[in-house]
Amino acid sequence: MKHLIAPSLLAADFANLQRDIEMVNSSDADWFHVDVMDGVFVPNISFGFPVMEAIKKHATKPLDVHLMIVNPDQYIERFAAAGASVITVHYEACTHLHRTVQAIHAAGCKAGVALNPHTPVTLLKDILADLDLVLVMSVNPGFGGQKFIPNTLHKLRELKAMAATLNPELIIEVDGGVDIHNLGDLIQAGATAFVAGNAIFAATSPKEMISELKNLNAGLLKV
Numbered sequence: 431m432k433h434l435i436a437p438s439l440l441a442a443d444f445a446n447l448q449r450d451i452e453m454v455n456s457s458d459a460d461w462f463h464v465d466v467m468d469g470v471f472v473p474n475i476s477f478g479f480p481v482m483e484a485i486k487k488h489a490t491k492p493l494d495v496h497l498m499i500v501n502p503d504q505y506i507e508r509f510a511a512a513g514a515s516v517i518t519v520h521y522e523a524c525t526h527l528h529r530t531v532q533a534i535h536a537a538g539c540k541a542g543v544a545l546n547p548h549t550p551v552t553l554l555k556d557i558l559a560d561l562d563l564v565l566v567m568s569v570n571p572g573f574g575g576q577k578f579i580p581n582t583l584h585k586l587r588e589l590k591a592m593a594a595t596l597n598p599e600l601i602i603e604v605d606g607g608v609d610i611h612n613l614g615d616l617i618q619a620g621a622t623a624f625v626a627g628n629a630i631f632a633a634t635s636p637k638e639m640i641s642e643l644k645n646l647n648a649g650l651l652k653v
């Protein structure tokens with residue numbers, strides 16, 4: 431299956447959000463990546479329900495919601511009601527991760543778990559079969575426009591090997607510092623979905639950059 435591209439609206443122009451959403455609607459992108467930050471789990475605050483509901487009103491593609499918040503359980507149903515298709519919680523923010531994943535599924539969404547750069551993928555072994563997606567953070571969460579951490583490539587390879595036996599359908603998403611230069615290596619390492627903020631919205635033509643990212647021919651790269 432062709433890899434998925436999820437432009438991160440964190441890098442969009444919030445004063446022209448509808449324009450940027452419509453650009454993504456008409457592009458080769460697959461999902462909208464929606465970064466929710468609470469100022470507690472991460473040292474930054476992005477936006478909450480009113481903005482997400484406004485995004486949902488205009489978006490014609492699924493919302494891939496990345497919750498960088500403590501106590502995500504408290505808000506699963508509200509994020510589902512606000513239009514999330516995928517809800518990803520952080521491993522580091524969940525005491526009862528299995529229960530949280532069940533709650534995401536009960537709310538009718540795909541369930542994802544995100545790992546900070548320091549968190550080993552092996553910690554997901556006993557829950558991998560219950561997940562739809564694992565999001566491997568390739569920067570420390572909290573900000574767009576950061577530099578890609580190269581160790582991510584090892585983590586992706588390890589996760590791909592684990593998923594081959596435990597959950598072959600798993601979507602392996604990578605988030606942070608992804609661009610046209612490292613995308614090929616990331617595909618080869620096993621990632622199947624790519625978040626990109628700066629690489630898209632700071633490009634001369636964001637829509638063309640989405641097409642370049644989407645159509646990078648992984649077939650020409652030896653997987």
Ligand SMILES: O=C(CO)[C@@H](O)[C@H](O)COP(=O)(O)O
Pocket residue numbers: 438440441463465496569570571572573574575576605606607608625626627628629
């Ligand atoms: O979750 C996050 C940051 O915490 C990301 O989704 C960023 O928004 C990605 O931005 P770039 O690194 O691609 O600019």
Ligand SMILES: [Fe+2]
Pocket residue numbers: 438463464465496605625
């Ligand atoms: Fe994100």
